[in-house]
């Protein structure tokens with residue numbers, strides 16, 4: 001009995017997180033491209049660099065927003 005209960009809880013926990021829309025399309029999980037200026041000797045030039053995604057803090061997933069689902073979870 002308790003095994004089944006734990007299994008259900010595990011499934012529910014996964015649903016609390018969704019892929020972060022800001023960085024899910026990048027190759028680097030949880031990171032986004034940004035421009036960084038570096039001194040090349042006589043001028044600053046922009047380089048593309050990877051930084052932690054601000055939206056998910058580099059986790060690649062964000063907590064699901066359940067506000068919209070409120071009142072829609074009757075039954076069971």
Ligand SMILES: [Zn+2]
Pocket residue numbers: 020021022023024030031053054055056057058059060061
């Ligand atoms: Zn992100």
